Structures are given as C-alpha cells and as structure tokens.
Amino acid sequence: MIRRTVAAWNESARQRTAGVQWLVNRELVPEALGMLMVQELSGGARLPPHSLPGAESVTFLLSGKGDWLADGSAWQLTPGEGVFNPPGTRRAFETEKDRNAVLLVVYGGTNDPRNALPHAVNGGGCGCRISRTADHGKHSPLGEAGGFIDMGVHWLATSQTVGTRSVVVATSTFTPGGSHQLHRHPNADEFFLVLQGGGQHLTKDGPVRLNPGDLAYIPAGEWHGFQTDPGVTTRTVYGYLGAGSLAQAGYELLEEET
Incomplete structure (x- = not known):
C-alpha cells in the first residue's frame, strides 16, 4: 500500500x-x-x-x-x-x-x-x-461479492456504463459503522481517495490512518479494506487500473482463521 x-x-x-x-x-x-x-x-x-x-x-x-x-x-x-x-x-x-x-x-x-x-x-x-449507477441488491457486482457493511457504491466509469477497457472509477459512502473487510483484486491495482470523513485503511499488518485528501494506492493482489471512524460518514472516490470492471479486476475475500 x-x-x-x-x-x-x-x-x-x-x-x-x-x-x-x-x-x-x-x-x-x-x-x-x-x-x-x-x-x-x-x-x-x-x-x-x-x-x-x-x-x-x-x-x-x-x-x-x-x-x-x-x-x-x-x-x-x-x-x-x-x-x-x-x-x-x-x-x-x-x-x-x-x-x-x-x-x-x-x-x-x-x-x-x-x-x-x-x-x-x-x-x-x-x-x-x-453518471452514477447505484450498486444495490444481492445480484449486483458487490452484492454477489460480499464482505461489506453499511457501504454504498455508485459506479461512474466501467466497461458496462461507458465502455472502459483498463480503468474503473466509482464513489463509495460508508455510513457510521460501515466497513469493507480484507479483500484483494488479483488483476488490477486500486486507488482509494478519502473526500470526507476518515477512518482506517486495513492491511494484514495493521491499520493505516486516512484523512480527507489522503489516497491509498493498492497494487494488484494486496489485501486491503476500510473501517470508517465511529459516528462518521466517509465519502470516497476509488477505482481500478488494469481492468474495466470489478469482474475483470477479480475479487477475493480473506477467509477468517478459525
């Protein structure tokens, strides 16, 4: 990261x-x-x-x-x-x-x-x-992928919305208590820019603080996630480089140890 x-x-x-x-x-x-x-x-x-x-x-x-x-x-x-x-x-x-x-x-x-x-x-x-296309419902890209709580996404530029081939741009909103557990994208890098609010960027080695104006750049295959601050709504713009959709980027949740 x-x-x-x-x-x-x-x-x-x-x-x-x-x-x-x-x-x-x-x-x-x-x-x-x-x-x-x-x-x-x-x-x-x-x-x-x-x-x-x-x-x-x-x-x-x-x-x-x-x-x-x-x-x-x-x-x-x-x-x-x-x-x-x-x-x-x-x-x-x-x-x-x-x-x-x-x-x-x-x-x-x-x-x-x-x-x-x-x-x-x-x-x-x-x-x-x-323009914004909301991701909602169990058959949406993120709905099928899972691993998030109180997080809403609007896709802006994808292969489905405007025909991109190697880039995705979206916005996300984490309401208080919102999080996205550790996951990775094998085929694409990700960028994650905090516009409002703030919280912890999650890694396997521990959290990293992100405030408004902070950007995390995550190389392909690296585990990452996010947890918004208690009582805080966090808004971001994020996306993938090297893919035109979440499906092309790939999505794998980190299995919890038992």
Whole structure:
C-alpha cells in the first residue's frame, strides 16, 4: 500500500501556484497498471485541447466548477461529475471565473499521458459524460461479492456504463459503522481517495490512518479494506487500473482463521 496526500486539501497549499500533482506514474510506481494525477486550475484558466492516442482517461471534478469543451458545445461539470475519454478523443476544460477547480484524472492504457498531442480543432470525438449507477441488491457486482457493511457504491466509469477497457472509477459512502473487510483484486491495482470523513485503511499488518485528501494506492493482489471512524460518514472516490470492471479486476475475500 502506498499512501499519498493530495496537496489541494492542504490549507497552506492555497498560497501556491495551481498545477499538477502526480500521485501515481511509472517513475513513482514502476509496476503500476495505470497513472493518476490531481490538477488544480485557477479561476478562468483553460486546459488546452489535447488528445492521447494510446490511453483512455476519466476526469473527475473534485471541487470548483467549469465547462468541459465538447465538439461545438460545453458540458458544465460540478463536483462528483466527470467525463470518460477513449484513446484519441478531444480533452479540454475551462474553469469558472474567480474560483479554482481541482480535477482527479485517472489514466489507463499504454500511452504516457505526459506525451499528449495538441487537438486544436473539433472532430475525432470528445468522450462522454459519466453518471452514477447505484450498486444495490444481492445480484449486483458487490452484492454477489460480499464482505461489506453499511457501504454504498455508485459506479461512474466501467466497461458496462461507458465502455472502459483498463480503468474503473466509482464513489463509495460508508455510513457510521460501515466497513469493507480484507479483500484483494488479483488483476488490477486500486486507488482509494478519502473526500470526507476518515477512518482506517486495513492491511494484514495493521491499520493505516486516512484523512480527507489522503489516497491509498493498492497494487494488484494486496489485501486491503476500510473501517470508517465511529459516528462518521466517509465519502470516497476509488477505482481500478488494469481492468474495466470489478469482474475483470477479480475479487477475493480473506477467509477468517478459525
């Protein structure tokens, strides 16, 4: 497990210049099955149009407000919304004036996103907006997998919802008393970013504290879980790299010793 803290959550960081913070890339984690960054844009700033020929991505708005500049139109994004981009499609975003925006960008595929190509004209597609699909009932992916208490999930970008191949993004809410027992994904890495609340990231070697703005990155095959603080509701954004669904990532609960 690798723990990172997102600088945009740090009040002292408000004095710094907006920019990019890499949480996972192949220099930081050579064996990673994808890449992950947070980008903070100042009010009125624009992310220039660009495309990635060999990588798909999900852009998730953590805070602020702005417009995703689609072909001939603009999609307004508010926190908790985002866009999925298949390889080669146009990416462009403009923040609301006088208000910074913080984006979480999750990359899957073979292309390093730092090798982006300019995409100055419309055409070639611009991705699609992602929307929440609730996971509930015994026949849902997590319902069949089991191992959780008082945890709700909304899938945002999966192979079923928008056609991803190597990335999954979802949100989860742990109500007071909520937990997800130790489990692992043999075929995919996982990232887990606490947005609100807090609790204990569970490992076989003991718990690790996670506060708002803390991210846990879990390599494929590593046992992990989460326990929210007593009396606290914890909200997160999480996902998998190297798979397009929970089924592709694989899911195995740790059997309790008797």
